[in-house]
Amino acid sequence: MRTGDEELVAAAQEGNQQAFEELVERHKQKAYHIAFDFCRDREDAKDLSQEAFLKAFVNLKKFDGRSSFYTWFYRILVNLCLDYKRRLKRSPTDSFDETLENQMERSHEPNRPRSPDQQVLAGQISRKVDVALQALPAKQRTAFLLKNHQGLSIKEIAELMQTAEGTVKVHLHRAVTALRHSLAEFV
Amino acid sequence: MAGHGQLLSPCKNLEEDLVLFHYGELPAPEHFSLEQHLSGCANCTAYLKDLSALMPLTIKTDDPPETFWLDYNRELRHKIAATRDKSWWPAKFGAFFQPRLLTAFGAIAVIAVALTLTLGKGVWQSRDLPREDEALMEVLPMAEDLDFFKTMDVLDNLDVLEFMASPEGAA
Numbered sequence: 001m002r003t004g005d006e007e008l009v010a011a012a013q014e015g016n017q018q019a020f021e022e023l024v025e026r027h028k029q030k031a032y033h034i035a036f037d038f039c040r041d042r043e044d045a046k047d048l049s050q051e052a053f054l055k056a057f058v059n060l061k062k063f064d065g066r067s068s069f070y071t072w073f074y075r076i077l078v079n080l081c082l083d084y085k086r087r088l089k090r091s092p093t094d095s096f097d098e099t100l101e102n103q104m105e106r107s108h109e110p111n112r113p114r115s116p117d118q119q120v121l122a123g124q125i126s127r128k129v130d131v132a133l134q135a136l137p138a139k140q141r142t143a144f145l146l147k148n149h150q151g152l153s154i155k156e157i158a159e160l161m162q163t164a165e166g167t168v169k170v171h172l173h174r175a176v177t178a179l180r181h182s183l184a185e186f187v
Numbered sequence: 188m189a190g191h192g193q194l195l196s197p198c199k200n201l202e203e204d205l206v207l208f209h210y211g212e213l214p215a216p217e218h219f220s221l222e223q224h225l226s227g228c229a230n231c232t233a234y235l236k237d238l239s240a241l242m243p244l245t246i247k248t249d250d251p252p253e254t255f256w257l258d259y260n261r262e263l264r265h266k267i268a269a270t271r272d273k274s275w276w277p278a279k280f281g282a283f284f285q286p287r288l289l290t291a292f293g294a295i296a297v298i299a300v301a302l303t304l305t306l307g308k309g310v311w312q313s314r315d316l317p318r319e320d321e322a323l324m325e326v327l328p329m330a331e332d333l334d335f336f337k338t339m340d341v342l343d344n345l346d347v348l349e350f351m352a353s354p355e356g357a358a
Contacts, residue, residue: 017267024263028256036249045249050263057267129245147210149246154212172210173203176238183241184194 005069013060020060023069024053030150031077037145038081040130048084052077071159078146078160082138125186132182136175143168144175197234198224205231209238 005026011019031052036045055076056063063072133141142161146152154172158165197205201224207213208221225232 020267021260021264024260028259032251032259033249037247040247042249042251042255046255046259046262050259050266053263054266054270058270125244126247129247133245144245148242154207169203169207169212173206176206176209176242177202179245180194180237180241183244186244187194187237187240 006065009060009063009065009069012057013063020057023056023073027070027073028053031074034074034077034146034150035081037149039084044084048080049077052080055080067159071156075160075162078142082142085138125183128183128186129179132179135182136178140171140175140178143171144179147172194237195230195233197231198228201231202234205234206238209235209242 003022005023008019008023012023028049031049032045035048035052036042039045039048052073056073059076063069067075133144136144139161143157146157146160147154152160154165154168158168161168201221204213204217204221208218213221225235
């Protein structure tokens with residue numbers, strides 16, 4: 001029978017490193033993909049998700065089980081991702097768009113080969129989508145990415161963002177409306 | 188894929204519900220009534236179609252190879268080890284000042300001070316006295332003894348006086 005997260009957390013709190021490694025094993029892919037949604041860069045997504053695990057490890061003794069480990073951990077991760085965005089805004093030399101463009105080419109590599117026309121169109125869409133996502137306010141983008149990309153429920157997003165479900169719905173609605181207008185040419 | 192870019196506006200009061208409907212988050216009663224509305228509203232239906240076409244475009248997937256995950260685990264293990272080494276001293280030092288330990292330590296200290304003051308009172312007093320006082324303290328009991336014997340002498344004399352005052356003594 002699979003041990004629950006909470007039991008692993010309890011064991012890790014007692015100093016069992018294997019238990020913590022098991023938690024990493026369970027959550028690393030999802031953590032990585034959430035971080036990738038925010039930063040669109042493989043190395044940065046790796047660093048951000050690892051930093052989240054590191055923070056969780058250091059603060060594990062403070063985790064009191066009032067929320068699930070899942071919520072607690074992903075809250076750490078989302079906060080780090082938002083900090084990352086803020087840091088990027090402060091350092092214009094490390095352009096998000098440049099990172100993004102290079103990365104998008106790589107991230108689409110495993111897909112089937114495409115005709116030159118398709119590639120051009122995909123590149124256009126990619127750039128437009130990235131610009132539109134970047135233009136969203138942080139909370140709207142967070143709600144949108146967690147819903148649209150990660151498929152989290154409104155309730156889960158509200159817990160992660162430490163806000164009311166109604167507020168998440170408003171953020172999501174505004175994000176979707178803005179993106180629909182930005183991407184209207186592709187309808 | 189690229190279209191004309193003309194967007195139809197959905198019914199304003201239903202826009203938020205349409206977004207939730209798209210993500211399967213609309214509760215059952217509203218879901219049912221919205222479905223009924225959609226059957227007669229071209230604009231709201233078009234809005235949902237737009238969402239179905241556009242929202243998946245925003246998703247970018249990245250599936251790193253197996254070697255990436257091996258590096259990921261190895262790097263994370265190193266980072267955790269480095270953090271543990273770095274935080275060992277402050278953690279141990281900090282643990283000493285945890286509220287519970289600090290309270291216990293305080294209580295032990297108070298008890299120790301109280302016991303020392305109570306049990307070691309005589310020792311402390313004699314040590315604290317100046318040299319002249321020490322000499323006085325040695326003489327004092329002897330002087331008290333002397334007073335005692337003097338009193339006894341007086342009492343003896345009283346007996347003599349009483350005897351003398353009595354008729355037998357007078358005789």
